[in-house]
Amino acid sequence: xxxxxxxxxxxxxxxxxxxxxxxxxxxxxxxxxxxxxxxxxxxxxxxxxxxxxxxxxxxxxxxxxxxxxxxxxxxxxxxxxxxxxxxxxxxxxxxxxxxxxxxxxxxxxxxxx
Amino acid sequence: xxxxxxxxxxxxxxxxxxxxxxxxxxxxxxxxxxxxxxxxxxxxxxxxxxxxxxxxxxxxxxxxxxxxxxxxxxxxxxxxxxxxxxxxxxxxxxxxxxxxxxxxxxxxxxxxxx
Numbered sequence: 264x265x266x267x268x269x270x271x272x273x274x275x276x277x278x279x280x281x282x283x284x285x286x287x288x289x290x291x292x293x294x295x296x297x298x299x300x301x302x303x304x305x306x307x308x309x310x311x312x313x314x315x316x317x318x319x320x321x322x323x324x325x326x327x328x329x330x331x332x333x334x335x336x337x338x339x340x341x342x343x344x345x346x347x348x349x350x351x352x353x354x355x356x357x358x359x360x361x362x363x364x365x366x367x368x369x370x371x372x373x374x375x376x
Numbered sequence: 377x378x379x380x381x382x383x384x385x386x387x388x389x390x391x392x393x394x395x396x397x398x399x400x401x402x403x404x405x406x407x408x409x410x411x412x413x414x415x416x417x418x419x420x421x422x423x424x425x426x427x428x429x430x431x432x433x434x435x436x437x438x439x440x441x442x443x444x445x446x447x448x449x450x451x452x453x454x455x456x457x458x459x460x461x462x463x464x465x466x467x468x469x470x471x472x473x474x475x476x477x478x479x480x481x482x483x484x485x486x487x488x489x490x
Contacts, residue, residue: 269419295476297477297478299480305482306380306465306480306481306482306483307420307465307467307478307480308480309477309478309479312477322477351417353419353420355419357476363476364410364422364425365410365422365476365478366422367412367419367420367421367422368419369418369419370417370418370419372417
């Protein structure tokens with residue numbers, strides 16, 4: 264069966280510091296991968312998605328970037344964090360079909376102080 | 377522009393009764409709809425989905441109804457149980473050509489009381 268991992272689970276970072284969140288998927292190959300953010304009291308906002316190694320699409324302009332160095336690895340990064348980057352970050356995957364259910368990881372709670 | 381709307385931020389239902397969660401959308405290109413359940417500090421869990429070619433899909437206690445003309449869908453939970461207390465998100469997807477991208481509503485917090 265497929266499993267999706269995210270780490271770290273929680274992170275507290277000062278403003279201006281770098282960020283690296285990692286997501287890995289097991290039990291599947293060539294998945295579509297997604298990064299979402301849930302701000303306090305808000306819905307889930309799609310940040311990035313990837314349909315293959317090295318292929319990244321950005322949904323909203325922001326202080327973040329994403330990379331996919333391996334088939335089942337998706338990384339969310341920032342060079343300098345802002346207060347507004349605080350939130351709950353979720354990674355998701357699906358089987359790569361155009362219309363398909365997405366399955367989410369456990370999330371990372373990021374607090375920028 | 378909120379393309380998927382859940383206008384009720386919260387709902388309280390007695391155990392054993394029916395819970396009805398509502399969702400409206402504005403984009404007529406959406407053709408696949410999903411409901412997710414989310415506990416605090418956890419990732420959303422997929423519950424049930426429906427394609428636009430159907431108007432009803434049932435899975436155990438959960439039934440989703442789709443009214444395309446009204447651009448409205450609802451999730452029915454019967455009977456409601458205390459473990460159903462969570463935030464429920466409606467999501468919609470359209471054919472983007474490369475990957476299915478979900479647009480989420482803001483969620484409805486369901487509380488099932490004893």
